[in-house]
Amino acid sequence: MKRFWQKRFINAILLIFVLTFSLVCVYLKLQNEKVIETVVEIPQNTSTKDVAMILKKNGIIKNPYFFMFYVKLNNYKIAAGKYKLSSDMTYKQLCKTLEKGFIPKTAVRVTIPEGYTVRQIAKKLQSLGLIDENKFLETVNSYNFNFKYKYTSKEVKYKLEGFLFPDTYEVYPGTSEKDIIKMMLNRFLEVYESIKDKKTTDLDDVQTVILASIVEKEAKKDSERGVIAGVFLNRLKRNTKLESCATVEYLLPVHKEVLSLQDVRIESPYNTYLKKGLPPSAICSPGKKSLLAALAPAKTDYLFFVAKKDGSHIFSKTFEDHLKAQKQIEEGKK
Incomplete structure (x- = not known):
């Protein structure tokens, strides 16, 4: 009977120790306020102690001795290799990963x-x-x-x-x-x-991205992005069709420098020559400069623009001036 109670006492002490050890491990992991992700190399024939020191040096663990005890307690066999590790991994996740001998391919x-x-x-x-x-x-x-x-x-x-x-x-x-x-x-x-607080329009965020995508496709000069966004915003406010060639090109299987009459007659909600307002989605992935232009377009009276050979544009306030600009560009090409 005495031996029975001694055995029960030892098991209880061992259980308390294991639970305490586990709680300490969790506590130590929580101390890593900033998550660190890095590739760690474990050389051949590295001892458990040296593995623990490598992990500590790379910021993956806090206490190498608790890690060493955990490895031995659970009889993990660490394999040499390169591992992509994170400081928010548990000891169990770390050991399971380190057993695989994984070498990540080059990014x-x-x-x-x-x-x-x-x-x-x-x-x-x-x-x-x-x-x-x-x-x-x-x-x-x-x-x-x-x-x-x-x-x-x-x-x-x-x-x-x-x-x-x-x-x-x-x-x-x-x-x-x-x-x-x-x-x-x-x-x-x-x-x-990080930039949406710069918005000066009544457009919502999704509409802003759609407008930015059109600006991205239409603008070739950074200095003109805001003005082009301003032109389209003016047309939206007047309930005038945007008539953006870029929205029509989105429908085509291949890029075209000049759209045909047949192209601009394609029946689609993306065809802003036929439909008023913005298309149903963006037509490309706009960069930061175009997003900024759509968030805060230039204040302008322009309603039209036409591209010149160098990628810049002539902007006009009236349709008559727009026709003159088109004629000027055409004559310059001859």
Whole structure:
């Protein structure tokens, strides 16, 4: 009987120790206020103590001795390799990862230019061997990303058009289409939320992005972005058709320098030569400069503009002056 109670007492003490140790481990993990993510290399034949020291040096753990005890208590076998680790991982997650001997592939650096459409983004990512183009486009329209900004029209071509922010990203091969899209959406939120307080118009956030996408496609000179946004805003206020060639080109399978009469007669809610107001969605991914232009357009009386050969524009207040500008440009081409 005495031996029975001794055994019970030892088990109880051991249980209390394990629970206390676990609580201390949790406490120590919570002390990492700033989450650190980094790639850590564990060389061949590294002792548990040295592994713990490497993790501490890289900011992944706070106390190497508690980590060493946890590894030995659970009999984990750490394998050499390179691991992508985070300071918010639990000891269990760390040990499970360190058992795999995982060596991450080199990230691919991808630059998405301003003005790219969802289709162009998908095509570029596929050309780099990172995704399947069709799966990417399907994910854009089918997966529920719980994204803050949404289009209301059922005639939208791609639900996330305009929100996949143009920037340079580092993407590891094997990253899912969904995770790449999330990364680009998060970047959009990071940029847009930092500048949206500059808005001077009555447009809501989604309308602002749509306008910015048109500005992105129409403007070739940074100095003209605000003025072009001002022209379109003036036309919206007057309930005049925007007549943007860029919105028609969005409907075409290939780029055209000059639209035909047949092109501008395409029946579509995106054709601003036929439909008043903004199209149902953005027509590309606008960059920060175009977003700023749409948030705070230049105050102007201009209602028209026409492109010159160098990409700049002649702006006009009346249709008569607009026709003269067109004639001036045509004569300059001869």
